[in-house]
Amino acid sequence: MNKPSFLFLFFVFSLFESISHKGFSQESVDSLRYYHNVVMKPNNSNDLNSAFLFFDRKINEQLLVGDTIGAVQNLRRVAIGQFELGFLYESEYSAVRALKMLEEQKDNPVITEAKSGIFNHLGIVYRHLKLYEKALSYYESALELANDSSDSIPALNNISYLHLDQENYSLAFQISTAILEKCLMSKDSLGIARALDNLGYVQSKLDMPEALDNMQKAMNIRLEANDLSGLYSSNRHLSNYFSSRNNRQKAIEHAKQAYDLAKQLNSTSYLENALALLLDLSDDPKVIEYRKLSDSLSSAKQIQENKYAVIKYNVEKERQKTQMAELQNEREKRYKIIFLSAFLLAVVSAVFIVNRKNQQRKTELVQTAQKTEARISKRVHDDLANDVSGVMTFIENTLITSTSVKNKILNFLNDIYLKARDISMANIAVDVTDFPRTLKNLIAQYHPKGVDVITSPYSNIKWDAIAEHKKIQLYKCLQELLVNSKKYSQATMISIAFNAKKGKKEIVYSDNGIGFKVDNIVLGGLKHVETRMKEIDGNFSFESNEGKGFKASLIF
């Protein structure tokens, strides 16, 4: 960590700015500012610890009330603090956490600023971990978020440093030149100074003649502006420049100035770096030895830490991966369930709709048939029967002919009349509003003299819940059975039982008449009953033996 990036400070200051903009209107403004300063310029680790605790609590509070932006800003402070303390992986973790929170937010300038800040921070962290590829990709991400040229400068500077670290001086030179152009356009004197200083430093590495001139120009601007940290940087670079050109005296001079500035700035990291610079310039072989040893020790320590951190980090990553996989699994499972249930629902409703349609069509067919029957019945009734009756009345009263012939004609006509009426009756429209009463009348209609008719309670079946066309159909079936009993059975008792069990309804019709052989069905009427029951998805069965009565069951 012997190359503290003032660009990093630049990034820190921009965060500082955004905080003063926002103002943090809430309660703990003072404590926030205090801890902010603690994190930015830590004096001792105790302060930092309490600052971390403070921010940790704050972040949780903010997340609880949905203040994601606030939580993100505080996480960034924590990340910076962790970086300052050398907890690079922890710092990375905090920054990534803040980044994740931001990904769920809609883009706006504040979010973009925060994102680019975090990208830069991550780049810096990876740079210190010497993960240059990664660092570069984050800087480039930050660069992509930049709106105009001045926004892109911090990221560009960081990229330039990265190249310097890797000793890709020509690349660093290209970028530094570009930065200088941008700064010149923006007329920001401190920016120009920084760009000139950086460019000069790069040029010095490339042994370009303009190097010293650029660096001195930068220092002059900084002197004018009394930019202490800038001057510190200038002196450091110049010391480096002279040192590499074996001008030890000048190198020491600048290093001392850097040390003084670091003292003024009261920055421990600056001080450490300035002292390191001075020690590097020492001609005492023991000091040089110590520096070499301490450098290799600290880099060995860093490697050690990195190794440990990588393990720790990987474990954490694995854990997150597993968690993500579980989440993904869970999600897929849920999708599967949703998809499957939607599919099932679609199938079920399709089946249901088709069934319903079929049922409706069937019902309509039955209803149409019933209407047609009723219409024909009315015509037979009103026209034919009336006509025949008219002729009968006429003959009865007016036709003068022998009584025997007259009687014969009248008998024939009466047969026609009765047949017409029977046809009509068998097809007549049925009023089923009070079905029990309708059925009672039906029974009365065909009730042979001297026959007992027994029924179970009509209310055994909830007639109101049964569709009209079904009741009409049942009426006609019972009519057919009653006609049969009356015409052929010689029964002395007819019973009709109404039963309802488990959704299925049943009418049991029986008489104690002479019955008939089942295989000798002379009664086409039973076929009609069967047809009518099938039309309403019902069932008809009967049994009869000669001499043993007749029993039929209508299930619907």
Place this chain on the structure above:
Amino acid sequence: MFQKALIAEDHGLTGSGLKESLTTLSITEITVVHYCDDALLKIKAALQQGRPFEVLITDLSFKADYKNQNLVSGEELIVETKKIQPDMKIVVYSVESRVGRIQTLYDDLDIDAFVGKERRDIYEITKAVSQVFEGKTYFSESLKHALRSSENQLELDEYDILLLKLLTKGLKQEEIAQYFQERNYPAGSLRSIQDRLGKLKTIFGAKNPVHLVAQAMERGFI
């Protein structure tokens, strides 16, 4: 006998035949109309003239033809007639043979006689009109039987069915009585249960409780 009769019958032969029959009853003034609307007009006119019709003999169904009619059925004509002349005697002469509907005519429309158009009924028109003239309500023989039948139908009640079910479970009469009493069912005394059982045995033509249960099961009652 009635002096003035109105026949509403859209069938020409029937109308004239009816007129012939009524003439034999020495009704002096018989008017035949073919439409319900005409019938109502005649009734109104006669009322205004102070010589109202005394009896209306009407069919139930009238065939629709080219003339638009307000009243299209005998039932409607009867209702309207009763409104303007409540004491009008009404005789319905129709092909109708459904007991229920005929019963409704007597009950709801307060008709005095129903005569069918079957041959044996045709003779009855004079009999019916005569009885109506005497202030009686007339029922034909076949109708009397049918009307009696609807009263003679035997609908078992839920307690009959319950008793039969308890018998199938092998309960004795005393136990059935106790079962009824515990639940506060009507007629729960042993005596009543015995009566009910006797009635059921008669209905099903059963000799003993076992036979009764067999019969009731056979006929689908339990």
